[in-house]
Amino acid sequence: MTPELLVVKDLSTTFDTPAGPLAAVGNVSFDLNQNETLGIVGESGSGKTVLSRTVMGLQPRTNVTVTGSVLLNGFEVVGASDVEKQKIWGLQVAMIFQDPMTSLNPVMRIGKQIDEILRVRLGMDRSAAKARAIELLELVGIPSPAERYSDFPGQLSGGMRQRVVIATALAGSPQLLLADEPTTGLDVTIQAQILNLLDEIKERMKMSVVLVTHDLGVVATRTSRLIVMYAGRIVEMGSTREVFANHRMPYTRALLDGSPKVSNPSHTRLLAIPGRPPNLLNLPPGCSFAPRCSFATDRCRQERPELQPASAPGHSFACWNPLPTSRGATS
């Protein structure tokens, strides 16, 4: 069996704020294999962005404490120095960010931003790097790539810019791509294009992808496995199909209910989850979702549930009062 690409164990990220310690990510564990796509979903403040950055090692340097382990191809990210992390950044793991407007250096030509990693890290000479950059521009679907090479980011539209960001991330041929809300800042019409592009590239370059988003529609067809996060912890995880069809945690149900489905009859009301996301500085004891959960029991409010396995392999959830499965088992 091929070793896993990414092994995350008990990862916690705590921020040291003026108002006290803030546990943005608590005890997250998961694996990722080669060629797999993992989706991480949650609302704003669920910790998904902090998680992805911590996995990469890009969390802020000051006032942050990270515990646990992140093994990327056997390399331990947690506790590694910047110099050590720089070795894997770009070449084994890369990241694309939410806002293409701000992810690119506005005063540097896009070609230069794409081939920088080739020249500086891989020692390619100028013309070879430029040629490869143009190839990459073509790969991400930018028309007339040779001319666009010398453009500035400001000359491109949002969708094009995000393609450039993707090209930049791919330049070093990383095995793992972390995509943090890659389409949230884009027009709806462009979103599908970019996601399709990611699918294509993933296939072609045999990359594993971690797709972080709040949009369930995005992960439905494009991920093989799914993690649902709430208040910094994993509340459900498993294969995407299983989680969609047989979710046990009420929060997952609430998320699903809240997203529009084409199959719904028209004028179906979207159910909003009552209440607000919890204050991470002041988490209530017990399950963090209990205050907003219509199935909450006293145990839920007092004792925090740990992840327990469900019937299907690889599927686990954290709930004392889970939803009944369609197969009849109750826990």
Add this chain to the structure above:
Amino acid sequence: MLIGIVFVITVGAFYLIHLLPGDPAVIILGTGDSPVNKARLYKQLGLNKPILEQYFIWMKNIVHGNLGTSFISETPVWTTIKGAIPIDLELMVISQILAFATAIPLAMRSAKKPDGPLDRVLSAGSFTLLSIPAFIAIVLLVLFIAIDLGVPHTGPSSYVSLGSDWIGNLESLALPSFVLAVGSFVVYYRILRSDLIATLQEEFITMARSKGISQRRIMWRHALRPSSVALLGTAGVNIGGLLAGGFIVQYLLDIPGLGYTLISAIGYSDYLVVQGIVLVVAVGVILINFGFDFIINLVDPRISRE
């Protein structure tokens, strides 16, 4: 646009003398006032002709490089000025190189670790230095280092020209360049530091970091450029101001640059020299601003597109 500004300035420089109370001829002649001189001057400048014509006569002279001949020193104004310009240029070049060479790396260090020990020391230090005007600095420096100063300047100046002895030249310009450099450094450092800190918070820096680019490269190749606009703008104004604005430093330390010449001319009521310097400085400032606008555009093309 450039031409327009130069034009307005020539008009201003020309008209200035007619704005001041008193007969222009008397002002220009100053102590060389005599009926003969006065008649000559009237003829030369056409002072009894309508003012528009006077302007054209004046402009024609200027274009031919004739800024008039001082009635005080009996030498052509342009000759006097021409000798002073290279000195100013040298002062500017040395002081600015010093200022930039220290401000840029130090601002980078501070931006990397805001509120760290280096940052605090530099902030407090530059703040204090900002509050000490150049003339006070020199007076106090002299007081505590006891260089000979303040004696009426009847002896030869301490400045040594580049051509004759380059070591002596650098020696004589060391203190004034240093004082000017410190003044510039203080301003540049604060501006660059603040802009760098802002830029480093941008997402594209994180993106660059995620490519495994070293911190050093990120600072110099990614962060510096977008943060330079305010710095370059200020440098342009600063350097323009140095053209003759370093006059205090020059005057106190005996360096015969444009500033020094200006002060002497004022002391002798040598109007033509003053006028000539005003004109030269104006043109120089325009050229410098123009140059810097060009540089800024190279560094950050967004400015022109907006």
Add this chain to the structure above:
Amino acid sequence: MSSSYFVNELVEESTTQVTPERKKKLGILFWICVSWLLLNLLGAILANVLPLQNPLFQNYSVINAGPSLHHLFGTDDLGRDIFSRIVYGSRVSIEVSLGSLLIGFGIGAPLGMLAAYRRGKFDSLLTTFMYTFLAFPAIIATIAVLSFWTPRSLLKIIIVVGIASIPLVYRVIRTATMNIATKDYVIAAKVQGATDWRIMVKELLPNVLPIGVSFLLIGIATVITLEGSLAFLGLSVNPPTPSWGNMINESRTILQQNPWLAIFPSLALCLFLLCLNFIGDRLRSHFEVTEGNL
């Protein structure tokens, strides 16, 4: 080195109120500086009634004396009491700076705001006009004019410096106003039918004020320094009127014999400037935080 902004975002999402530690306090040093400035101001205003020596009285028996009980800061080379001359001298600094900035702001600020708000031909013409003058170092022009506009008087200095400062004030206020005039809430007010005058007073003015005050303080510091430079050229107020610049200038020739004439006025000037700069800086960072939370 990565974005700490998203930490703030996270904290924002989790906390419902702004934690008090995040607002930058003005601090005790700030108030010390304000007190110092007020002290100087009081001294300048009340100089006549304070128990000071006569600043013009030349007592040849105590030339270049060091500090003593009788003469707190010593005497200059004409036997005049330095301390009282410093107190009276502050008048010059304060009058020049406030007077000239009154002119500069009084004319430059309204013009700048109007131009920024109205735009169009009025703006283009006026701005080109002003920017032409900006291109030229004002100091040189000021010196040139003052040197030939004799006889010297404080009023003339105020007028010349004041007029020279108009283009700069104009530019700063205009830029600041432009930044605000394009903001949504101003457009919203306009759409709701507010008159131009009302918009200027209610929306633009309060937001330009912090920048204006900050710049005002810088202006005061600059003008005071300018007076010092002018004094070195003999272009400041005529002796025997004391001014800080004059005194420092006079000290140059007798540096060896009487360091006090150099030290005390320098100290007075530098401390004044230091306080001004510090207050300006603190105000700026204080208002920055408030704007961010908007």
